[in-house]
Amino acid sequence: MxxxxxxxxxxxxxxxxxxxxxxxxxxxxxxxxxxxxxxxxxxxxxxxxxxxxxxxxxxxxxxxxxxxxxxxxxxxxWKQCPLLPRDPYEKAKARFWAKFGDDKLTSSIWNVLTTQGKEQEEHIAATVQNLKLIEELLKEKKFFGGETIGYLDIAFGRMANIISILEEIMDLKLADEEEFPLLSAWMQNFSDDPVIKECWPPQDKMIVKFQAVRESYLKTVVSQ
Structure with a gap:
């Protein structure tokens, strides 16, 4: 069947x-x-x-x-091309950091998109601190899982797409190559993988979408 x-x-x-x-x-x-x-x-x-x-x-x-x-x-x-580590401790760590990404990193990046002025500066600082923690995970590694893309790379994958979109929309640099050399290299390696590259949504459409989201949030704040 x-x-x-x-x-x-x-x-x-x-x-x-x-x-x-x-x-x-x-x-x-x-x-x-x-x-x-x-x-x-x-x-x-x-x-x-x-x-x-x-x-x-x-x-x-x-x-x-x-x-x-x-x-x-x-x-x-499906056991081919395993995503999660086999070691129970490494598997637990991958799950922990994936949850950190969803609970902390995603919300701080979203807050950068939807605020401005001093409030945005505070969220940028929080995002940078979160990215520093992520940078530490990549020491001596090409990907979070080692030499091949795994569970945590996929969990963090949207960073490689959305951070670049936010930087273009708001003319700011969240993941500076000098401050985040490992993360910058990972974002490039992840994005350049043929399987990943094939699946990215069109960049121009994403920019239009997130620009509209930002404008909508800021209008709501002004009208309150």
């Missing part, structure tokens, strides 16, 4: 992109269902009734939700 894989996503979601990267690295065939989050499909609501959001991976009719959970499911189900 042929396996059936469906991925519910949007064109720009960095969380859904994690799943795309994992599926591509594993060499898995899947069907993509693009969702309009302003008018969510009945299928999406049925498969993810709790959070009602993407990404959702459906494997032989069974839905798996939340991007980091999906990554682990993919890695445990």
């Amino acid at each position: 042929a396996e059936e894989l469906k991925l519910f996503r949007t064109w720009s979601s960095p969380f859904a992109l994690r799943v795309v990267h994992a599926l591509k690295i594993k060499g898995l065939e899947y069907e993509t269902i693009f969702e309009d989050l302003s008018s969510k499909s009945d299928s999406l609501l049925r498969y993810n009734p709790i959070h009602r959001k993407i990404p959702v991976l459906v494997h032989n009719g069974k839905p798996i939700c939340e991007s980091l959970v999906i990554l682990e499911y993919i890695d445990e189900t």
Whole structure:
């Protein structure tokens, strides 16, 4: 019996992109269902009734939700090109830092995008501190997992895309090459990987989207 894989996503979601990267690295065939989050499909609501959001991976009719959970499911189900370390301690560390990325780093970068003035300066400082912690993880490594792209690279992968977009939108430098040589090299290595490069959403469309998000947030602040 042929396996059936469906991925519910949007064109720009960095969380859904994690799943795309994992599926591509594993060499898995899947069907993509693009969702309009302003008018969510009945299928999406049925498969993810709790959070009602993407990404959702459906494997032989069974839905798996939340991007980091999906990554682990993919890695445990298909053993080729392993993503997570085999050592229990290294695996626990990878999970810890992936959660740090979602809980701390992502929110600090988002706050840089949606603020200005002194408030933005504070969020930039917080982002730089978070990036310094990430930089330490890359000592003597090409990727977070070693010589090949793994779970933590995929979890952090959106940095390689979104930081460059923010820097262009706001004419600032969050990940300076002199201050973050290891992180800068990782961002380049990750982005240049053929599998990763193939999956990036169009840069021009991403810039337009995030510019609109920034303007919308700033207008809301002004009107309050």
